[in-house]
Amino acid sequence: MITSTANPRVKDALRLRKRRERDRACRFLVEGRRELARALAAGVGVDEVLACPSLVGGDTAVLDAAAGAGAAITEVGEAVFARLSLREGPDGVLGVARTFPTGLDTLAPGPDPLVLVVAEVEKPGNLGAMLRSASAAGADAVVVADPVTDVFNPQVVRASQGALFGVPVAVGATAAAVAWLRDRGLHIYAAGPGGTRPYWELPLAGPVALVVGSEHRGLPADWFAVAEEQVVIPMPGSGGVDSLNAAGAAAVLLFDAVRQRAEG
Amino acid sequence: MITSTANPRVKDALRLRKRRERDRACRFLVEGRRELARALAAGVGVDEVLACPSLVGGDTAVLDAAAGAGAAITEVGEAVFARLSLREGPDGVLGVARTFPTGLDTLAPGPDPLVLVVAEVEKPGNLGAMLRSASAAGADAVVVADPVTDVFNPQVVRASQGALFGVPVAVGATAAAVAWLRDRGLHIYAAGPGGTRPYWELPLAGPVALVVGSEHRGLPADWFAVAEEQVVIPMPGSGGVDSLNAAGAAAVLLFDAVRQRAEG
Numbered sequence: 001m002i003t004s005t006a007n008p009r010v011k012d013a014l015r016l017r018k019r020r021e022r023d024r025a026c027r028f029l030v031e032g033r034r035e036l037a038r039a040l041a042a043g044v045g046v047d048e049v050l051a052c053p054s055l056v057g058g059d060t061a062v063l064d065a066a067a068g069a070g071a072a073i074t075e076v077g078e079a080v081f082a083r084l085s086l087r088e089g090p091d092g093v094l095g096v097a098r099t100f101p102t103g104l105d106t107l108a109p110g111p112d113p114l115v116l117v118v119a120e121v122e123k124p125g126n127l128g129a130m131l132r133s134a135s136a137a138g139a140d141a142v143v144v145a146d147p148v149t150d151v152f153n154p155q156v157v158r159a160s161q162g163a164l165f166g167v168p169v170a171v172g173a174t175a176a177a178v179a180w181l182r183d184r185g186l187h188i189y190a191a192g193p194g195g196t197r198p199y200w201e202l203p204l205a206g207p208v209a210l211v212v213g214s215e216h217r218g219l220p221a222d223w224f225a226v227a228e229e230q231v232v233i234p235m236p237g238s239g240g241v242d243s244l245n246a247a248g249a250a251a252v253l254l255f256d257a258v259r260q261r262a263e264g
Numbered sequence: 265m266i267t268s269t270a271n272p273r274v275k276d277a278l279r280l281r282k283r284r285e286r287d288r289a290c291r292f293l294v295e296g297r298r299e300l301a302r303a304l305a306a307g308v309g310v311d312e313v314l315a316c317p318s319l320v321g322g323d324t325a326v327l328d329a330a331a332g333a334g335a336a337i338t339e340v341g342e343a344v345f346a347r348l349s350l351r352e353g354p355d356g357v358l359g360v361a362r363t364f365p366t367g368l369d370t371l372a373p374g375p376d377p378l379v380l381v382v383a384e385v386e387k388p389g390n391l392g393a394m395l396r397s398a399s400a401a402g403a404d405a406v407v408v409a410d411p412v413t414d415v416f417n418p419q420v421v422r423a424s425q426g427a428l429f430g431v432p433v434a435v436g437a438t439a440a441a442v443a444w445l446r447d448r449g450l451h452i453y454a455a456g457p458g459g460t461r462p463y464w465e466l467p468l469a470g471p472v473a474l475v476v477g478s479e480h481r482g483l484p485a486d487w488f489a490v491a492e493e494q495v496v497i498p499m500p501g502s503g504g505v506d507s508l509n510a511a512g513a514a515a516v517l518l519f520d521a522v523r524q525r526a527e528g
Contacts (some may be wrong), residue, residue, distance in 0.1 A: 129509065136508055138501030167501065200523045234522060237402030237431065244400055244515055245393065251512040252519045258498060259464045259520070 001053075003077040010080055013050060013096055017086075019150050022099065028152035030095040030162075031086060037062045038162035045098035046071040052081035055092025062093060071095070086154055099152050102171045104143070104180045109168075113140035114204075114257050115186060116250060117177060117211040119220055122148040128159020129247035130212070135163035137254040142169050143209070145177045146220075178226050181209045188227045191253060192219040193243065195232030202229055204257035205264075212250045265317075267341040274344055277314060277360055281350075283414050286363065292416035294359035294426075295350060301326045302426035309362035310335040316345035319356025326357060335359070350418055363416050366435045368407070368444045373432075377404035378468075378521050379450060380514060381441060381475040383484055386412040392423020393511035394476070399427035401518040406433050407473070409441045410484075442490050445473045452491045455517060456483040457507065459496030466493055468521035469528070476514045 002010060015021040016029050027047065030039050040046060040062070049066045053075055056063065067073055076084070084094050109115065116134045121127045127149060134142045144151060151171060157164055172180070181188055189202055190211040204210075211227065213219030224230055233252055235243060244252065266274060279285040280293050291311065294303050304310060304326070313330045317339055320327065331337055340348070348358050373379065380398045385391045391413060398406045408415060415435060421428055436444070445452055453466055454475040468474075475491065477483030488494055497516055499507060508516065 129512065133508055133512055135501045136499040138499070198523070198526065200527070233519060234526060235400040235402070236522060236525075237399045244397055244519075248393065248397055248512060248515040251508055251515050255497060255508075255516045256520075256523070258500060259462075261500075262462065262498060263464070 001075040001077055002080055005080055005083045009048070009050070009074060010076065010084065013084055013094065016096065017154060019153065022150065022152050026099045027096055028099055029154045030097050030157055031090070031093070031154060032158070033062045033091050033093045035157055035162035036066065036093055036095045038165045039095065039097055040065050040069055042165035044100060044165060046095045047098065048072045048074060048096040050074050050076050050081070050084060050094045050096070052076050052078055052092035054078055055081060055090060066095065086158065102151060102169055104170045104172045104176060107141045107168050107170050109140035109184065112205065112207050113184070113186065114254070115139060115141045115143060115181065115209040116254060117143045117145055117209050119145045119174070119211060119213050119223055120148060120217065122214050122216070124149045124153040124155035125159040126245070126247050127151070128156045130250045131156070131160040131167060131169065132163040133247065133251040133254055135166035137258050139167055139254060142167055143177050144169065144171045145174045147171060174220070174222050189229045189231045190219055190223045190227035191231045191233065191249060192224070193232065194224070195230040197229050197231050198234050199231045199253055199256055202231065203260070205260045208257065210250070210253045210257070212246055212253070214246060265339040265341055266344055269344055269347045273312070273314070273338060274340065274348065277348055277358065280360065281418060283417070286414065286416050290363045291360055292363055293418045294361050294421055295354070295357070295418060296422070297326045297355050297357045299421055299426035300330065300357055300359045302429045303359065303361055304329050304333055306429035308364060308429060310359045311362065312336045312338060312360040314338050314340050314345070314348060314358045314360070316340050316342055316356035318342055319345060319354060330359065350422065366415060366433055368434045368436045368440060371405045371432050371434050373404040373448065376469065376471050377448070377450065378518070379403065379405045379407060379445065379473040380518060381407045381409055381473050383409045383438070383475060383487055384412060384478050384481065386478050386480065388413045388417040388419035389423040390509070390511050391415070392420045394514045395420070395424040395431060395433065396427040397511065397515040397518055399430035401522050403431055403518060406431055407441050408433065408435045409438045411435060438484070438486050453493045453495045454483055454487045454491035455495045455497065455513060456488070457496065458488070459494040461493050461495050462498050463495045463517055463520055466495065468524045472521065474514070474517045474521070476510055476517070478510060
């Protein structure tokens with residue numbers, strides 16, 4: 001059992017908190033039992049699991065599954081795991097996984113696809129929440145355009161609760177994303193405070209891409225220029241002072257698509 | 265200018281991070297220009313503003329407004345403000361405000377009220393996000409039933425971006441909240457994964473209370489027992505593994521009420 005934070009395997013794992021190291025090593029961190037189970041279920045390659053026996057306790061199902069999929073299980077002490085963990089109540093499981101391709105060409109949407117486009121997202125927590133909503137809504141894909149954060153950021157994995165592995169995700173430049181959506185006949189609806197059409201007036205049961213921006217800067221002008229409709233979420237309260245946060249806006253739009261598709 | 269974190273006024277302010285001290289002193293912290301402006305606009309009493317001139321810069325409008333409302337303005341150095349701030353990019357403004365009454369009897373909803381009930385919420389960030397959504401949706405009130413966190417927690421103020429001052433908020437025991445809602449003829453719809461009626465099938469344009477639970481434990485059984493309908497947000501994705509977080513669920517429900525009210 002590793003009991004020193006100076007151990008090279010621990011230091012290797014800690015390095016993966018930095019994007020540069022993730023890009024270089026093509027590895028990323030998956031903390032948490034539930035998140036690791038979902039990564040394994042989705043066929044993500046897991047090289048190693050750093051596990052703290054006293055935190056894991058008797059339920060070793062996810063460790064058994066990881067070992068069965070070829071991962072090395074390395075036991076670490078509580079002090080070491082406390083250093084590795086980014087959570088408040090860690091459950092003693094941290095996987096080192098292989099990054100997977102996220103090109104637009106990896107997506108294979110079905111008929112009448114529902115796609116969430118997230119433009120220039122900065123906060124990993126926001127991206128994670130949007131992945132979670134998109135996965136719950138049964139979206140065909142999430143396209144992350146010109147992101148500031150990378151999708152393999154540990155806070156994305158955490159905030160998504162593993163939904164990063166539950167919905168197809170692609171990353172691309174805005175121009176490439178627009179071309180991809182248009183080539184497949186998706187209607188592009190850009191959402192922002194400057195929009196004019198209430199989202200519920202638009203047909204969201206067909207092939208649609210719902211585009212939302214970042215928390216601070218809203219949607220880049222590029223997207224409004226290419227969008228078929230500029231969509232607004234009407235907010236009757238407080239004279240416009242309040243707004244949903246970006247993740248809340250994405251949830252409202254995605255679930256109106258769910259409603260429209262269910263109501264036929 | 266105060267340049268020591270040992271200064272009694274700085275220590276008094278820091279103490280207000282603790283609920284016990286907020287309850288004792290009947291004071292709470294309002295960090296941020298936007299948040300303080302909204303508190304002042306809502307008539308919240310502000311005793312003092314700790315302001316860091318180098319962070320505030322030339323735009324002193326909120327300080328002028330606070331002084332005009334009778335607040336003492338105390339200048340503090342950057343190191344002191346860094347200790348006082350709970351933000352990553354502080355803007356140099358921290359108000360010490362008087363807590364205000366949050367009894368159910370303070371609410372005065374209009375006709376066909378839209379009320380969000382938040383049951384046993386634990387995370388201040390979740391409560392703040394829900395306040396923001398409720399305020400944006402133009403809800404008549406947010407009723408916080410049996411909360412674990414208090415509404416004057418600095419993280420509630422922060423996550424709500426000041427929406428704590430933009431929508432009437434009341435705190436009460438579950439039994440009292442139920443009685444209040446029933447006395448006013450509100451239909452109580454409880455939302456949770458165990459619900460059966462898709463929310464869009466319910467008439468949300470009338471007098472309704474939408475009840476959502478906490479992130480981890482969901483909605484307490486009490487609420488399902490008293491609810492007229494047990495509501496679900498259908499989630500077609502991922503075989504039920506994913507779910508919206510509590511704040512996302514509240515946003516989806518509230519904005520379907522906005523849609524139904526707009527569509528008449």
